[in-house]
Amino acid sequence: MIHRNRLRSAWNRVGSGEIYRAPREWQPWLSDTGSLTQKIENAIGQKLEIQVLRDCPQSLNSDESRYFHFKLRRCRVREVLLCSNGIALVMAHSVIPTLSSSGSNHQVLRLGTKPLGAVLFSKTRKQSKAKPPRDIARLDKRSELWKKCSKYSAGLSSPLWARRTLYRLKGHPILVNEIFLPALLQTAKR
DSSP: OOOTTOOSSSSEEGGGTGGGGSOTTTHHHHHOOSOHHHHHHHHHTSOOEEEEEEEEEEOOOHHHHTTSSSOOSOEEEEEEEEEETTEEEEEEEEEEEGGGGSGGGTTTTOOTTSOHHHHHTOTTSOOOSSOOOEEEEEEOTTSHHHHHHHTTSTTOOSOEEEEEEEEEETTEEEEEEEEEOTHHHHHHHO
């Protein structure tokens, strides 16, 4: 028997019906296909602050590497907090292969404190008709992403809910993990 709030594996495809195992209040956030930054700003009625935690070359873990159809030698990992009034609402962990941030994408991916979603969902960028693959996960204290979030969200309790989407920017893959922190629901209700 599967407990209601437990998924069968770490990451599960949204379309598989596993979304309904997530708590009801998280389901709209996990399944939304638009810009998360824009959705949060609409919900709280103000611009988000983007706090860059790191943006540097790194090796991938095996869990992330399975999303790419080629062996990655190098990638850039960008971690940011999406905050409202200094309170972290979401932590984003993005994996940008070196090939994805070169050539015509080089200038576009010089983000600074601009959210990656501003680039991925730009009105000037041609949007693909196909929905990008999206997975969800229930992260507990054993998860590396949960451990990273616990550094920035005081008194964090398990579990956290997250979504992972493989976007394409001018044909090149970018893997975006978004981990929802409890403060998001509290801030969005106000």
